[in-house]
Amino acid sequence: MTLTQFIKEKLWFMPYVLLACLWAGAWSYTWDITSPAGDDDPREADDQMRLIKAGFQERFNVDHYMAASAVNVYDAADTGKHRQVTFREPITVPATVAADEAVLFTRDVAGKAELHWIDEDENLVQLTTAGGLNVDANSVIAGDLITSDLIVDGTIDTNDLADESITTAKIADANVTVAKMAAGAAFRSYSGSAVHNAAVATSFGTTTLDLSAIVGANVALVVLRCSPNAYRTLHAKPLSDTGTWNTGASESGASSCAVDNGKMGILVCTTDSEGKLDLSTNLSSTWTIHLLGYIK
Numbered sequence: 536m537t538l539t540q541f542i543k544e545k546l547w548f549m550p551y552v553l554l555a556c557l558w559a560g561a562w563s564y565t566w567d568i569t570s571p572a573g574d575d576d577p578r579e580a581d582d583q584m585r586l587i588k589a590g591f592q593e594r595f596n597v598d599h600y601m602a603a604s605a606v607n608v609y610d611a612a613d614t615g616k617h618r619q620v621t622f623r624e625p626i627t628v629p630a631t632v633a634a635d636e637a638v639l640f641t642r643d644v645a646g647k648a649e650l651h652w653i654d655e656d657e658n659l660v661q662l663t664t665a666g667g668l669n670v671d672a673n674s675v676i677a678g679d680l681i682t683s684d685l686i687v688d689g690t691i692d693t694n695d696l697a698d699e700s701i702t703t704a705k706i707a708d709a710n711v712t713v714a715k716m717a718a719g720a721a722f723r724s725y726s727g728s729a730v731h732n733a734a735v736a737t738s739f740g741t742t743t744l745d746l747s748a749i750v751g752a753n754v755a756l757v758v759l760r761c762s763p764n765a766y767r768t769l770h771a772k773p774l775s776d777t778g779t780w781n782t783g784a785s786e787s788g789a790s791s792c793a794v795d796n797g798k799m800g801i802l803v804c805t806t807d808s809e810g811k812l813d814l815s816t817n818l819s820s821t822w823t824i825h826l827l828g829y830i831k
Contacts, residue, residue: 564590632657724828725749731824735816743774747810755810755831759802759824761792767820768793773807
């Protein structure tokens with residue numbers, strides 16, 4: 536066999552490989568549906584089969600895992616699994632979607648490819664926008680979809696909400712109603728033992744009522760049931776608030792309640808940022824105080 540014959544018969548595919556390498560972002564193996572031609576030598580069939588396998592592996596390996604498990608062998612256990620999903624170009628909304636099917640696709644929105652979803656009833660949802668999730672109350676979160684069984688107790692805390700992120704503009708008028716709140720969601724009842732049963736000083740800065748173990752180390756509005764051992768007036772303020780307060784037997788600037796011996800009074804006050812109160816009374820006395828509930 537001459538060199539010319541060898542090149543013609545055995546290396547016929549090399550020009551295609553070279554052209555593919557010169558093409559920007561080209562494949563190593565050209566996928567030409569017109570090759571082999573009908574009059575090509577049948578002895579080249581094995582070469583064509585190998586090219587088909589190599590070309591398929593190269594393309595399939597872009598979005599799917601198909602790495603070599605041995606030399607020229609691609610039988611790893613994870614072969615065929617997705618490594619990523621690449622959407623080539625934005626398309627228009629599919630005209631129809633067959634029953635029991637749905638379509639995930641990209642679509643041009645303001646010149647950017649955004650992820651969309653359409654179900655068999657042709658309900659269209661745009662899932663992304665400007666590099667983030669498209670949280671649209673009219674499409675992503677439909678009415679009545681968020682119910683108490685979808686939110687685990689205590690999972691939404693201050694770390695989940697940016698400061699001042701909930702504004703009146705975020706809530707449509709008259710949408711927050713009693714029917715939308717679970718019982719106790721706003722006011723948390725407490726039925727434990729007395730939170731204080733001792734003497735209270737006659738000036739602020741001496742008697743601290745620490746409720747942080749119950750309400751948390753944060754500001755909370757607390758409702759207290761108070762009972763003295765003689766007719767007295769109890770005053771309460773946030774512990775960390777060291778301003779000048781007007782207190783006395785009958786005139787008070789702080790939260791206060793006047794109660795007779797053996798009777799009970801209600802006092803409502805806010806704690807400081809650590810869940811603590813500062814207490815005082817007009818005359819030396821012992822107070823029994825129960826926490827009825829709180830809002831934080």
